[in-house]
Amino acid sequence: MSLYQVQKLIYQLNRDPRTRERYASERDAVLAEYELTAEEKGALTKPDIGLLYVLGVNGQLLMHFAALHKVEWPDYLERMRQGLKDHGQVREGVYAATGYEGVEAHDARLKRERESR
């Protein structure tokens, strides 16, 4: 496991336009600069957002990596849910899933509460 290296690459991609340009034009050369396992490299290049989530990538990094690959917000959430189904619980870090009714059900509940105030 080299979660640190995966996160460091995503950090550089998120903040540095030059790294993004290089990642687009010579991805393998950029990846070679980080100590990654085959699983991590595969997850990054696919990109498998669900697996990256399960590997423990911090959500504050991962959501921007998803946006970089034009993954829209609802799709980003769905891919993480699928990752949990495919690969099991989050293995490291503090971004584990804890269970939630979902925004729509939650909104409906809050709306009822507001109306009864």
Next chain:
Amino acid sequence: MPLVYCGACSHAPGITARAERADTQTRQALESAFRRMGDDIRATKPDALVVIAAEHFANFFMNNMPAFAIGMADAYEGPIEDEAFLRIKRTTVPGNKALSRKVIENVMQTVDVAYAEEWKFDHGISVPLHFLTPDYDLPIIPANINCQGPPLAPLQRAWAFGEALRRAADAVPERIALIGTGGISHWPATPDSGKINQEWDQEFLRRWSANDREALLSYTDAETYRAAGQGGFEIRTFIAAAAAAKGAKGTVEFCEPIPIFAVSCTIARMAVAA
């Protein structure tokens, strides 16, 4: 001059990024509350606004993570996020290097703060400024508390950081306003994004408004993680703002859970005498 303004507010990226997906009335009420906060800050005629944020790997990473940092530049760029994602246009925000330096030198007397002559704003600062100073005409002094990469800055040190900022603000001739930005309970950027622990939030804001140091510092990270998610670690910014208020009490001017924004959206102010 004594600190002229002290407050706290939310900075969730969804507030701008997913604006139209929230209940319209609630969203408009939040935006009005943000704009009133901006008006209140301007009414105190500040020379600079200290924004204590919990940044999210825009500048600081686990290769060299400061517990506390303050920016020291005449200009900052932000937001770092994709403009189409955050829906805030990237711009240059004014700073004040000389004033930052005076503040940092003073803070350093009690807190070993890192300084940064380069600083890219992320949503932690850019979302609040989008509403508070939409013309970007007020110099900003960015400050950061590590709320992202454990081990995190301990709560009592966040308090000490707030106290140090207050001493520094009071020591310079300029008029300084200060806000903390962050979420209370939230599980951002996870499949649980939208989950909010309203009771926990209300209790936290009760302690914050009472400026009850002991109660604010009694949370453990394990409890916060369980009850308020990893996003709850950002209470450090609110706690630092409470410390900067130096015993003044607070008022919660707006607080509504907005699931699509992933947090109880909050605007609050400490009654510091301007």
